[in-house]
Amino acid sequence: EKVFLNGKIISAEDAKISVFDRGFLFGDGIYEVMVQLENGIFYKKAHLDRLQDNLNKIGVSFHVKTIDDALEPLLKASDLTDKSCLIYMQVTRGVAPRKHSFPKGAPATVMMYALPYDLPSINPKNMKAILEPDFRWHRCDIKSISLLGNIMTNESAMESGADEAALVRDGMISEGSHTNIFFVKDGTVITHPANEHILDGISRQIVLKLCKEMNIPTLEKPVPQTEIQNMDEAFFTGTTTQVASIAVLGEHTFYDNDNVGKTTKRLQEAFAKLRTTDTSQ
Ligand code: PLP
Incomplete structure (x- = not known):
């Protein structure tokens, strides 16, 4: 090596x-x-x-x-x-x-x-995520190698048999332990704004751009934990996660099977299609 x-x-x-x-x-x-x-x-x-x-x-x-x-x-x-x-x-x-x-x-x-590293063109997993307090610092926009908050919350997810931890700061969902999180409500794609409380993921930026191209309305605003149950779909994004459907988030079950929401699926397919061209420049 x-x-x-x-x-x-x-x-x-x-x-x-x-x-x-x-x-x-x-x-x-x-x-x-x-x-x-x-x-x-x-x-x-x-x-x-x-x-x-x-x-x-x-x-x-x-x-x-x-x-x-x-x-x-x-x-x-x-x-x-x-x-x-x-x-x-x-x-x-x-x-x-x-x-x-x-x-x-x-x-x-x-x-x-x-x-x-092999990455299937669409993440086949329907993820289960727990909610954890976001006790990280206030400069999560910096991709610091100090990842204690991220690894501790991720470990809590692993210990509970979940795939990821979604973090909650002041009652609002910020991001995952190593992913960004999106919601879909009445056809609008909602994600936390790119400020000092999240890392502005490249995959996050790609998904927002895809939404614009596909005429899917977007809203960059934090979603309160109490609103999760009113959301239609949710998904995580990340370089190795790509676009991953969320089946269970905290107490709320979106799907108790392998079902993937309509908008999530469209975005997964559009994301996968980007691999067929050279995006390196
Ligand atoms: N948020 C956090 C905290 C991360 O660690 C990562 C990736 O490592 C992401 C979001 C997703 O970023 P990207 O899409 O650039 O991989």
Whole structure:
């Protein structure tokens, strides 16, 4: 298994990072996940642009062109050229004596790897999700490698035999532990606005764009937990989740079988169709 680390492609066993790396000490870094499908890296530019925006937001000086340039050689070294795979990238604020204030002049630590990954064109799962308090910080728009809130709420879902946790902040559904959440009510697609309480998913943006193209009305506003029972459909979105129908959310059952709502199904099909073209630029 090969990894890209600070400019070199080496085997995973040889990839070593200092214990003084701020990613290790503080979770001081940004990550990104994208997939390569039949026609190239799915929305590569959108993912790399978001990574750059996030690094700018936290003041790490690094240009994602380095990552873009390294993708082809990494995929080649990993024997994944033109193959379905998942690409993980992480950039931290680098190695420095442990001190909260940003170090001056420490080069960013850049790590990336690719793994074989098969993604069916439509997520076959009808998901069951629990509701969990959203106790994360107030900058969920930053794709921080510090994911304690996300992993703890996800683990609660796993322990209850559910597939995902939908998070509730001040009575409002914000997003999933690693997904965005959408509702459908009377034909309108509703999702939380892209503010500091959610990560603005690339898949979320794609679904909103598809809705516009398909003349499906959209509303970007938070849905109160108490309104779940009045919604007609719900689904999660994410790079590896794609568009996943929700069968059960908290106390409310949308479907007790494999049924998928009409609008969810249309969006799943439209999303799957995007794979038939090159979306990387
Ligand atoms: N929300 C959170 C908290 C996430 O961690 C993710 C993906 O990792 C998403 C939403 C979905 O984002 P994307 O569609 O870009 O994968």
